[in-house]
Amino acid sequence: EPGFAARTARLDSPATIAMAVRARALRAEGHQVLSLALGEPDFATPHAVIEAAHRAALDGQTKYPPVDGTPALKAAIARKFERENGLAYTPAELMVSNGGKQVIFNAFMATIDAGDEIVIPSPYWVSYPLAARLFGGVPVFAACREEDGFRLTAPALEAALSPRTRWVVLNFPNNPTGAVVTLADLEAISEVLRRYPQAWILSDEIYEHLVFDGARHHSLAAVAPDLKSRILTLNGVSKSYAMTGWRIGYGGGPARLIRMMTRVQGNATSGVCSIAQAAAAAALDGPAGLVAEMRDTYARRRAMVVESLRAIPGVTCAMPQGAFYAYPGIAGCLGKTSQGGRMLRTDEDFAIALLDEQHVACVQGSAFGKGPYLRLSCATDDETLREACARIATFVAGLG
């Protein structure tokens, strides 16, 4: 039979998707499954944004858009970077892709050769190592420790760097831990990065608006302007404006990198949906009210979830400062048997048994590079979160 390319062996399906599929199957059997597995805001896209899309379609913005993004959206992105991040980018330093995910894909495809090392702070969003491997890159993980609030420290970064480093990936606020780095952290990290001038730097700031308890987000390129010619600042509207389905992400970086990424995208998918681009421009230029409302809601839910989890014997939980996940440790629950008769050796065993026996879907921390933890998405309604925490408590109480 016709076969597949060797590179597909490196194309794992992310554990996040695997859990969602398993949850869907249980739901199809008639179970009431509570899903805390996906990082998807439960808010609706703002009405004004949808109207802007409607208007764009009626106005005839229905032709092939430029590969790197419409001038109108790029102008809105430039204003956003200036206003919110103190970063000046010209149109040639910006591009629009099908979600932040394609920005990463374009960048890695444009720059990674077999054997190049991609330094990724761990725990990490699964797509970085998967994309890196697809192009023959070798992920090298820089450990972020729970006792440091899962922040990346300069020594941990330094230990992962080498002359073969092609990319350094930074993602704060972090998926899956919610860690936020401080200005001092970024200054120390920049000092280290200056010693490795051959490495590109990806600063994935897609959760920037979701920071709590007075924590502040800082853009790396603003903290270290001398490194700006090596930094790709990634952002998008999925998380900030509840627009996951519109598929708009964007990157700001040196013109020569953006040019090569545009060439990659032009050969793969061309310009992004013109109507979605009009919607994204309206979101970026719109009032900041929704962002603040979402942030306050996530902050409250996160505190509620963390408190409920901390009350469960055998479970520990750091208070995340950003994003919308809780990342509880479950070391105290391993080596035990669930009520359904399953021996829990790993966090994956725990997550699967929890789903099958209590119908709560989450993702094991080992899928993000650090077990035994769980990642629970708090981007769902209060009632679901309360009930999910109660079911987790029941599940743990049943361990013997």
Ligand code: PLP
């Ligand atoms: N970066 C991080 C850390 C994410 O968690 C996600 C989505 O889950 C993305 C980027 C990309 O999102 P999108 O492709 O929807 O823009």
